[in-house]
Amino acid sequence: MKVAYVGIDILYPALTSLYDTQAEIVKVITCKTDNYTEFNEKILEFAKKHNIPSEIKKITKEDLYELVKMGCKFVLVGGYYHVIPVIPELKIVNIHPALLPLGRGAWPMPLTILKGLKESGITMHQMEKDLDTGKILIQRKCPVYPDKDNLTTLSNRQCQLIPEMVKELVSNFDKLWDNARPQEGKAEYWEMPTKEDYTVYSDMSFDDADLILRAFKGYECIYMERQQQEQFEIIDGVACKSENNDYVPQNALKLKDGYIVCERIRKI
Secondary structure (H helix, E strand, O other), X not given: OEEEEXXXXXXXXXXXXXXXXXXXXXXXXXXXXXXXXXXXXXXXXXXXXXXXXXXXXXXXXXXXXXXXXXXXXXXXXXXXXXXXXXXXXXXXXXXEOOOOOEEEOOOHHHHHHHOOOOXXXXXXXXXXOOOOOOOEEEEEEEEOOOOXXXXXXXXXXXXXXXXXXXXXXXXXXXXXXXXXEOOOOXXXXXXXXXXXXOEEEOOOOHHHHHHHHHXXXXXXXXXXXXXXXXXXXXXXXXXXXXXXXXXXXXXXEEEXXXXXXOOEEEEO
């Protein structure tokens, strides 16, 4: 079976699992990333190691028709910045890190934590013109621990579901595609987080700051000092609670009842 893969490193196990099924991966396509908070390096290195043609580009209809000419059975998508066109001649399966129809949108994982949900998962669905609306082929659930999870732990737990899902997808593709079920229940589209969603203020409580920092772990957050109006970009900041509200270690950032320690910090 000839297949193509589209994605970035965030769902990297999907590519390795696809390769493990013995499907013939005819091409890997990724997009440009900053390689600071989001990456494509592992995807490209895997393609190079296994002699799979790879490209960094925005996919066009012409690219999809080229895959059709190559005899591609379907395309598997695991994270991609651009809208992929849909053509009737080629089946496209998207891997979405939420339990559709809940959590439609480009980046549902941080919002899963911010909303305090206790369950999430992975949905493999048919790609359609409208974002995340296609029929469901496979869906698997995993727990979310609202008081403990951060973006990294949640993403890792979701990724653990992927290998068996990919194996099932490849081994039973035609039946899964033909019997895909419409999304049922109340649909929710979650907009991309705004700056306010990932901003921590100096007079914010430990609990509120901790939630934001966990939800966006590995990505940029903003810290704002209310009185002096100073702003800092922080990545991988950790909130610490303090019984002595006046105690702030050197190089830490003050909170109402604690402080933030962070090695990746720069003043804006």
